[in-house]
Every structure is written in C-alpha cells, then in structure tokens.
Amino acid sequence: MLSVIGKYFEFMWRVCSRPEKWRLYLRQIMVEINKLGVDSLGIVAIISIFVGAVITIQTAKNLDNPFIPTYTVGTASRESILLEFSSTIVCLILAGKVGSNISSEIGTMRITEQIDALEMMGINSAGYLAGPKIWAMIVSVPLLVVYSMFVGIFGGWLAGKYSGLVPSEDYIYGILYMFKPFYITYSLFKSTIFGFVIASVSSFFGYHVRGGALEVGRASTRAVVVSSIVILLLNLLITQLLL
Amino acid sequence: MIEVKQITKSFGDHLVLHPIDATFSSGCVNLTIGASGSGKTVFLKSIVGLYDIDGGDIEYDGRSIMQMTNRQKIALRQEMGMIFQGAALFDSLTVEENVRFPLDMLTDMTLEERTERANFCLRRVKLTNANHLLPSEISGGMQKRVAIARAIALNPRYLFCDEPNSGLDPRTSVVIDELIMEITKEYGITTIVNTHDMNSVIGIGEHIIFIDKGVKAWEGSKDTILTDGCPELDSFIYASELMKRLRK
Numbered sequence: 001m002l003s004v005i006g007k008y009f010e011f012m013w014r015v016c017s018r019p020e021k022w023r024l025y026l027r028q029i030m031v032e033i034n035k036l037g038v039d040s041l042g043i044v045a046i047i048s049i050f051v052g053a054v055i056t057i058q059t060a061k062n063l064d065n066p067f068i069p070t071y072t073v074g075t076a077s078r079e080s081i082l083l084e085f086s087s088t089i090v091c092l093i094l095a096g097k098v099g100s101n102i103s104s105e106i107g108t109m110r111i112t113e114q115i116d117a118l119e120m121m122g123i124n125s126a127g128y129l130a131g132p133k134i135w136a137m138i139v140s141v142p143l144l145v146v147y148s149m150f151v152g153i154f155g156g157w158l159a160g161k162y163s164g165l166v167p168s169e170d171y172i173y174g175i176l177y178m179f180k181p182f183y184i185t186y187s188l189f190k191s192t193i194f195g196f197v198i199a200s201v202s203s204f205f206g207y208h209v210r211g212g213a214l215e216v217g218r219a220s221t222r223a224v225v226v227s228s229i230v231i232l233l234l235n236l237l238i239t240q241l242l243l
Numbered sequence: 244m245i246e247v248k249q250i251t252k253s254f255g256d257h258l259v260l261h262p263i264d265a266t267f268s269s270g271c272v273n274l275t276i277g278a279s280g281s282g283k284t285v286f287l288k289s290i291v292g293l294y295d296i297d298g299g300d301i302e303y304d305g306r307s308i309m310q311m312t313n314r315q316k317i318a319l320r321q322e323m324g325m326i327f328q329g330a331a332l333f334d335s336l337t338v339e340e341n342v343r344f345p346l347d348m349l350t351d352m353t354l355e356e357r358t359e360r361a362n363f364c365l366r367r368v369k370l371t372n373a374n375h376l377l378p379s380e381i382s383g384g385m386q387k388r389v390a391i392a393r394a395i396a397l398n399p400r401y402l403f404c405d406e407p408n409s410g411l412d413p414r415t416s417v418v419i420d421e422l423i424m425e426i427t428k429e430y431g432i433t434t435i436v437n438t439h440d441m442n443s444v445i446g447i448g449e450h451i452i453f454i455d456k457g458v459k460a461w462e463g464s465k466d467t468i469l470t471d472g473c474p475e476l477d478s479f480i481y482a483s484e485l486m487k488r489l490r491k
C-alpha cells in the first residue's frame with residue numbers, strides 16, 4: 001500500500017517534468033480534451049436529464065404539504081444537483097468511463113512495448129502519455145459539471161411541468177430563490193480535483209501494467225475502483241473543510 | 244563498438260543473466276542466439292538501459308554508462324535505434340507519422356524536411372504507398388519494415404533488433420535480414436540482433452554469441468557454428484528434424 005503510494009508520487013514527479021516540445025504537448029492536450037471531454041457530453045447529458053427529473057419528482061412527492069410552497073421543490077432540487085449530483089456523481093461516472101479508457105490505452109502501450117519504444121527515443125514516456133490526459137481532464141471535468149448542472153435542472157423542469165407536480169413558474173422561481181454562487185465555486189473546485197484524480201490514478205495503473213491482456217483488464221478495473229474511492233474520500237474531506 | 248563487461252541482471256531472486264562479457268564491433272551484424280527464455284530480450288534491454296543492470300559496466304565507444312548522468316544517458320538514447328519483438332508501432336499514428344515521430348519530437352527540422360526524411364527511410368525499407376495506413380491495417384512483415392524505418396530515422400550509431408523476423412515467412416525473413424545487413428554496412432552501425440532462427444544465423448551471422456540459461460556458452464561466427472562441437476550449442480542447433488537430417 002505505502003509502496004504503491006510512493007510509486008504514484010514518483011510517477012507524478014516524472015509526469016511533471018518539462019515536455020520535449022511544447023507545441024506538440026499542447027496539440028496533444030487538445031486531442032485528449034476532444035477524446036476524453038467532448039466524447040463524454042452524451043453520457044453526461046443522458047444521466048443528468050434523468051437524475052434531474054427523478055430528483056424533482058421525489059422532492060415534490062416528499063414535500064407534498066399545503067404549508068410548504070411549491071417553489072421549494074425547485075430550490076431543493078437545485079441544491080441536490082449543484083452540491084452533490086453534478087459534481088460528485090458525475091465524476092464517479094466519468095471515473096468509470098474515462099478512467100478505464102485511459103488505463104487500458106496506456107496499459108496496452110506498455111505490454112506492446114510502445115512505452116519502451118518512447119523511452120528508447122529518449123522521450124519521457126510518463127510525461128508524454130499521462131501529462132496531456134491530466135491537463136485535459138482538469139480542463140474538461142469542471143466544464144462537464146457545469147453542463148450537467150444545466151441539463152439536470154432542465155430535466156427537473158421537464159419532469160415537474162409534464163407530471164403536473166410543479167408548475168413552470170414555481171420551479172424557475174425556486175431555482176433562483178436564495179441562490180448562493182459559492183456553491184458553484186465549491187463544485188468547480190471539487191470537480192477540478194476529481195478530474196486530476198481520475199486521470200492521474202488511471203494513468204498510473206495503466207503505466208505500471210506487467211504481463212499481458214489479462215493484466216490490462218485488471219489494471220483498468222483497479223483504476224476505476226481506486227479513483228472512485230479516492231473521489232469519495234476527498235469529497236468528504238473537501239465538504240468538511242469548505243461548507 | 245559496444246563493450247559489455249560482466250553484466251548481471253536478476254528479477255527478485257531469479258538470476259536471469261550470469262556475468263556476461265561481450266564485444267560488439269561497428270559495421271558488423273552481431274547476433275545473440277539462444278532458446279526461448281534463455282534471456283536474450285533481458286540481455287538486449289539491459290544493454291540499452293531499459294532494465295537497470297545489477298552489476299558490471301557497458302561502454303559505448305569508450306563511454307561508460309556507469310559514469311553517465313541521466314541527461315547523458317538520454318542523449319545517448321538518441322544515438323540508438325531499436326526494433327522490438329512485436330514492432331511496437333504507435334497504433335494511433337499512421338505509418339508515415341510513426342517514422343516521423345522521433346523527428347517531430349527531437350529535431351528542429353521543418354515539416355517538409357521531416358516528411359522528406361521519413362519518406363526516405365520508408366523507401367529505404369522498400370515500403371511505399373502505405374504512408375497513410377494505420378499499423379493495424381498492414382501485415383506483420385510491413386510492420387517490421389516500418390519499425391526499421393522508424394529506428395533509422397535519426398541516423399543511429401547503434402541498432403538493436405529483438406527477433407526482427409519472428410512470425411514472418413522464410414522469404415520475408417530473408418528480406419528483413421538483408422535489409423538489416425545492408426543498413427549496418429552502409430552507415431557503419433553497431434548492430435545487435437536477437438534471434439533463434441537458424442536461417443538468420445547462417446545468413447547474416449558475422450559474429451555470434453550463444454546464450455544458454457543466462458550464460459554465454461559459445462562465441463564465434465556462421466563459419467564455425469555448425470562444426471565447433473560445443474554440446475549445448477549442438478543441442479540447440481540440431482533440435483529440429485530438418486537440421487538433424489541435414490547433419491547426416
């Protein structure tokens with residue numbers, strides 16, 4: 001356990017060293033943003049719209065009391081989506097999708113000696129492979145989270161309106177009622193860190209694969225499990241500290 | 244010239260390379276032969292520095308790696324070309340991009356110069372009209388040629404080939420062997436080739452080292468290998484029915 005953590009930091013040290021060519025490095029970051037971020041828009045949209053809808057319906061059913069104004073449903077849904085769903089749950093889903101992608105890609109490069117080939121050219125393989133993915137995730141994840149917030153709130157609006165539980169005006173009033181911009185800052189801060197965790201942990205497990213195809217599969221499972229656990233622990237810690 | 248002095252390598256408590264001495268001269272194809280699992284790949288990867296050796300020293304034209312800083316080792320890497328057992332092409336890049344990759348990463352040449360150089364190397368290995376294909380779209384023999392082209396892109400002084408013709412038919416193997424031979428002569432490269440293919444041994448074995456269970460058991464050339472009468476070597480060479488019959 002401790003030796004794995006030590007190896008992780010040693011790996012990160014190598015990732016942080018100066019790239020051979022900045023121009024190629026930046027281009028690689030763009031490629032990764034496209035592959036890891038843009039390609040996740042679909043899944044984030046689908047999950048956000050459904051979960052947004054369900055949160056609104058559940059809240060509406062629970063607050064079915066004549067003394068509580070209907071707009072409260074909008075406010076409560078907003079808090080759930082902003083504080084927890086879009087920032088943490090979406091990141092857990094990305095850990096599954098993007099994490100396994102990163103670790104199996106790098107792992108395959110390891111077992112087919114492509115990483116050795118990079119090293120033989122005198123290129124810092126850890127920096128060249130993991131660096132752009134980490135930067136791409138640090139940039140994309142917060143954007144995906146904001147996108148998920150909008151889609152989730154929109155899903156709630158749809159559900160409220162078409163189930164007849166929450167009228168459109170009440171929902172919108174509730175969404176804007178006592179809005180705290182700090183919650184957005186908090187979510188963005190959290191998700192930036194989670195993006196870093198997903199990319200670095202998955203790269204680490206992929207980079208250190210030994211053996212064959214079976215081990216690549218195992219490493220990507222481990223990458224998803226470990227990054228999810230780290231996300232959950234950090235979530236607890238950050239929430240304690242900031243809220 | 245590469246001089247290997249008493250290098251050893253183990254993984255955990257499994258000693259893979261017993262102290263080995265060897266000298267590989269330049270402009271010459273040096274073969275390392277041995278059965279599967281005898282330690283050829285470990286030997287080659289220890290020489291190039293992909294594995295840290297446990298003891299001994301390696302000198303590249305008199306430059307000892309034990310006295311080098313990390314920066315010097317990286318600079319030395321850029322004088323080496325390597326062809327891996329499975330070609331190890333970057334599978335997201337096309338053939339031309341693969342060959343151009345070391346030039347892109349490590350030189351200040353313009354795009355035109357780099358493309359020109361990549362195409363020169365591809366023509367050198369007689370591979371044309373495949374520039375825009377991905378590695379998954381070409382045959383194993385073509386992949387090996389791309390790997391050779393990529394290895395010579397930076398004009399290496401040292402070339403390392405790990406079983407360059409494993410998995411190829413006999414005729415393609417000969418073509419690849421001859422290519423390695425020609426390139427070695429043309430540029431005066433110090434070349435080390437791992438193989439267990441007797442056709443290569445007889446074809447290009449100017450200087451041969453036989454490794455048996457991590458020990459250098461024999462050294463010589465293609466002219467002496469069939470007649471030298473070293474028992475471990477004979478049991479390796481005459482393992483197949485074909486060779487046994489030819490011997491008679």
Ligand SMILES: Nc1ncnc2c1ncn2[C@@H]1O[C@H](COP(=O)(O)OP(=O)(O)OP(=O)(O)O)[C@@H](O)[C@H]1O
Pocket residue numbers: 254259277278279280281282283284285286439
């Ligand atoms: N990374 C490693 N960790 C542990 N043991 C290893 C490692 N690489 C090789 N070995 C061991 O070293 C020995 C020699 O392996 P090596 O790959 O050098 O054989 P080889 O001669 O290249 O065989 P082949 O002709 O099949 O490629 C084997 O017993 C192998 O189990």
Ligand SMILES: [Mg+2]
Pocket residue numbers: 283284285328405406
């Ligand atoms: Mg081998």
